[in-house]
Amino acid sequence: MGILEYTDAHHDYRKRLRLFLEKEVTPHADQWERDHIVPKSAWKKMGAAGFLCTWVDKAYGGPGLDFLYSVITTEEMMKTRQTGMATSLHCDIVVPYLSSFGNEEIKQRYLPGCVSGDIITAVAMTEPGAGSDVASMETTAVEDGDEIVINGSKTFISNGINCDLVIIAAKDPAIENKHAAVSLYIVDDGTPGFTRGRHLEKMGMHSQDTAELFFSNCRIPKKNILGKKGDGFIMLMQKLQQERLVAAISNVSGSEVLLEKVIAYAKTTEIDGKPLSKRQSIKFTLAEMATDVRMNRVFLDNLIKGHMAGEDVIAETMMAKYVSSEMINLMADRALDLFGEYGMLEDNPLVQDFRDMRIVTIFAGTTEIMKTIIAQSLGL
Amino acid sequence: MFELTKSQKEIQKAARDFAKGEFDKEIAYELELKGEFPRKIWKKAADLGFLGIHYPESFSGGGMGILENVLITETFCRSDSSIGSALALATSGSECILRFASDGLKTGFLPRLAEGDILSAIALTETRRGADFRFIQTTAEKRGENWVINGTKQYVDNGGNPDTGLYIVLCRTALDDSPPETGLSLFLVESDRTGLASRPMGRKLGNNLTATSTLTLNNVEVPESNLIGGPGAGYDLLRRYFDESRILAAARALGNAFGSFDRMLEYVKGRVQFGKKIAEFQVSQHKIADMATKIELARLITYKAAWTFDQGKPDSSLSSMAKLTAARTAMEVGAQTIQLFGGYGYMTEYEVERYYRDAKVIELQEGIKDVQKDTIASHIIGKIR
Numbered sequence: 001m002g003i004l005e006y007t008d009a010h011h012d013y014r015k016r017l018r019l020f021l022e023k024e025v026t027p028h029a030d031q032w033e034r035d036h037i038v039p040k041s042a043w044k045k046m047g048a049a050g051f052l053c054t055w056v057d058k059a060y061g062g063p064g065l066d067f068l069y070s071v072i073t074t075e076e077m078m079k080t081r082q083t084g085m086a087t088s089l090h091c092d093i094v095v096p097y098l099s100s101f102g103n104e105e106i107k108q109r110y111l112p113g114c115v116s117g118d119i120i121t122a123v124a125m126t127e128p129g130a131g132s133d134v135a136s137m138e139t140t141a142v143e144d145g146d147e148i149v150i151n152g153s154k155t156f157i158s159n160g161i162n163c164d165l166v167i168i169a170a171k172d173p174a175i176e177n178k179h180a181a182v183s184l185y186i187v188d189d190g191t192p193g194f195t196r197g198r199h200l201e202k203m204g205m206h207s208q209d210t211a212e213l214f215f216s217n218c219r220i221p222k223k224n225i226l227g228k229k230g231d232g233f234i235m236l237m238q239k240l241q242q243e244r245l246v247a248a249i250s251n252v253s254g255s256e257v258l259l260e261k262v263i264a265y266a267k268t269t270e271i272d273g274k275p276l277s278k279r280q281s282i283k284f285t286l287a288e289m290a291t292d293v294r295m296n297r298v299f300l301d302n303l304i305k306g307h308m309a310g311e312d313v314i315a316e317t318m319m320a321k322y323v324s325s326e327m328i329n330l331m332a333d334r335a336l337d338l339f340g341e342y343g344m345l346e347d348n349p350l351v352q353d354f355r356d357m358r359i360v361t362i363f364a365g366t367t368e369i370m371k372t373i374i375a376q377s378l379g380l
Numbered sequence: 381m382f383e384l385t386k387s388q389k390e391i392q393k394a395a396r397d398f399a400k401g402e403f404d405k406e407i408a409y410e411l412e413l414k415g416e417f418p419r420k421i422w423k424k425a426a427d428l429g430f431l432g433i434h435y436p437e438s439f440s441g442g443g444m445g446i447l448e449n450v451l452i453t454e455t456f457c458r459s460d461s462s463i464g465s466a467l468a469l470a471t472s473g474s475e476c477i478l479r480f481a482s483d484g485l486k487t488g489f490l491p492r493l494a495e496g497d498i499l500s501a502i503a504l505t506e507t508r509r510g511a512d513f514r515f516i517q518t519t520a521e522k523r524g525e526n527w528v529i530n531g532t533k534q535y536v537d538n539g540g541n542p543d544t545g546l547y548i549v550l551c552r553t554a555l556d557d558s559p560p561e562t563g564l565s566l567f568l569v570e571s572d573r574t575g576l577a578s579r580p581m582g583r584k585l586g587n588n589l590t591a592t593s594t595l596t597l598n599n600v601e602v603p604e605s606n607l608i609g610g611p612g613a614g615y616d617l618l619r620r621y622f623d624e625s626r627i628l629a630a631a632r633a634l635g636n637a638f639g640s641f642d643r644m645l646e647y648v649k650g651r652v653q654f655g656k657k658i659a660e661f662q663v664s665q666h667k668i669a670d671m672a673t674k675i676e677l678a679r680l681i682t683y684k685a686a687w688t689f690d691q692g693k694p695d696s697s698l699s700s701m702a703k704l705t706a707a708r709t710a711m712e713v714g715a716q717t718i719q720l721f722g723g724y725g726y727m728t729e730y731e732v733e734r735y736y737r738d739a740k741v742i743e744l745q746e747g748i749k750d751v752q753k754d755t756i757a758s759h760i761i762g763k764i765r
Contacts (some may be wrong), residue, residue, distance in 0.1 A: 340510035
């Protein structure tokens with residue numbers, strides 16, 4: 001008996017999605033990895049098939065489904081061997097800001113496009129000088145008549161090249177309190193003064209269009225503010241639970257996929273007439289991996305349940321994000337050992353996992369930030 | 381014992397100065413992207429006597445030991461992991477000539493290797509998925525005065541590089557013998573022999589400055605004088621070769637770990653987050669302490685293995701311990717270095733992700749962890765019944 005109550009409709013959705021991804025995404029993964037970007041048309045196909053932002057209300061063009069559909073989408077995307085089409089970032093991390101904090105006009109304007117895939121979103125918090133320390137951001141937003149003028153630069157922005165809409169965090173330089181100075185704004189693609197910098201070359205996640213974004217006297221209408229002025233940090237904090245839960249879902253389902261691949265390899269590969277899976281050290285390695293994955297899964301599913309019930313599971317979510325990202329990182333490393341020298345060839349699909357997974361203990365809050373928050377939750 | 385000699389320190393300094401003048405982050409980045417061997421740097425390194433430092437002076441070598449070779453390898457890899465590894469592998473397998481071959485082969489090839497005239501390669505593995513060397517299929521059959529070699533080898537570093545002048549090839553010379561290891565022999569095969577062909581195995585996770593290839597030998601004829609150490613000696617010689625090659629792999633890993641560590645240290649002392657230098661956080665400091673401790677341990681065991689070898693008492697167990705420890709250290713230091721760099725650590729622009737990829741390749745080459753542990757355990761436990 002599972003912890004999560006998946007219905008036949010959920011199972012059916014998973015089945016349809018899997019078929020779609022097997023046809024429309026996975027076959028293109030290698031090409032996208034080489035191109036270092038995913039074509040926007042792929043997003044639109046995914047949207048047209050009804051797999052983006054499944055939680056968005058019918059009033060705004062979505063099917064209005066529960067969070068389990070998001071969970072399923074995140075899980076199935078982990079099997080596609082590409083990270084460029086960062087649907088969970090778009091659907092479950094960025095778009096919820098528009099929905100939760102945008103006024104009616106903003107919701108009408110953007111949500112249908114987010115569901116259809118016509119609008120790809122990104123969130124811009126990190127700056128060259130402000131990584132984990134988000135509050136030290138230097139990007140400014142200054143009111144000028146009916147407009148807001150944004151100046152500054154952001155970096156490591158996922159979907160940075162493809163995005164049609166960026167939610168940017170910027171501070172009012174007139175306000176001294178670092179936290180109270182920050183507000184969130186919507187910047188549309190094509191706004192004068194908004195330019196994209198370099199497409200950043202990374203160790204892995206090559207199909208992901210991570211980029212720098214520049215704002216130089218970028219003028220946006222005043223109505224593009226998200227929520228109340230000065231509430232930027234409060235809004236960011238409110239969304240952290242789901243953001244990090246999504247990261248943990250990716251990690252745990254990614255680990256499950258990885259484990260499956262490694263077990264299959266151990267069973268089917270004979271070296272000197274003996275299957276790898278008959279070697280005791282390999283059996284134990286796989287037993288350890290399976291144990292880690294199962295324990296993470298049970299903890300995670302409980303969290304998903306709590307999150308869906310509206311509970312405050314913030315500390316537990318940080319725990320899940322921290323442990324699951326360390327787990328998948330270590331697993332991707334240990335997995336290569338099974339292959340010996342074959343583990344160093346890019347032809348080996350697990351090499352990509354090794355390169356891709358090294359970032360997960362860093363992005364969406366580093367392991368160190370997770371531990372800091374967990375310690376706070378203990379009253380330390 | 382716990383201090384390098386004056387001459388060893390001078391060698392270290394010379395290697396450091398050379399690397400400082402010749403190695404360059406941008407060059408390494410370009411070469412890695414193209415998968416190109418650092419040919420110019422290799423030529424210069426040879427001119428200055430850094431290659432074959434462990435060969436006798438009569439063969440254009442430095443007349444020194446493996447410890448000196450370790451110091452150069454470590455220093456080069458510390459300055460640039462990928463360039464250093466490529467230089468260390470320039471004479472790959474040549475120790476089979478140095479330690480086991482006839483004077484004729486030594487005279488014919490060691491000077492050319494030391495002088496940077498040719499690269500060498502060693503061809504052992506035969507399946508993509510790796511296997512015990514005892515079960516290789518490549519054959520060498522005696523026909524008249526010559527041996528005729530047929531077979532396919534995988535994971536041949538420097539394979540197909542136009543500068544590669546020779547391959548050390550493990551062959552089966554006795555087909556009916558049992559146990560299987562008694563029928564193996566080592567041959568030196570010049571790269572211009574008819575019937576040799578190589579094909580790149582494609583891009584690797586790291587160490588892309590050294591091409592790794594598939595080598596096919598189709599009726600390749602070599603004279604009797606190209607047989608190293610007599611027929612049937614192959615397996616035994618190879619095990620002795622590993623005693624040395626694993627120490628050199630450990631040196632590459634040690635240099636790689638130091639390389640990550642140096643770059644990490646510079647970064648954490650400069651980068652400010654939450655109003656403090658990253659190096660000022662206790663957790664960072666303890667990470668640094670752990671890394672430094674691991675590196676010191678890896679260095680001690682690698683130097684001891686080299687020193688023991690130089691005393692004429694090669695110790696398979698110690699060589700494996702050094703390789704196991706140094707490679708794991710490079711991985712752990714590399715992982716924590718990237719972590720301390722945060723997002724920048726994942727960016728190609730900041731070399732540390734390349735060092736981490738190179739480290740994993742070293743860990744997978746020259747025998748994975750399980751192979752080293754098998755060697756160590758069998759040495760300690762011996763034969764049970």
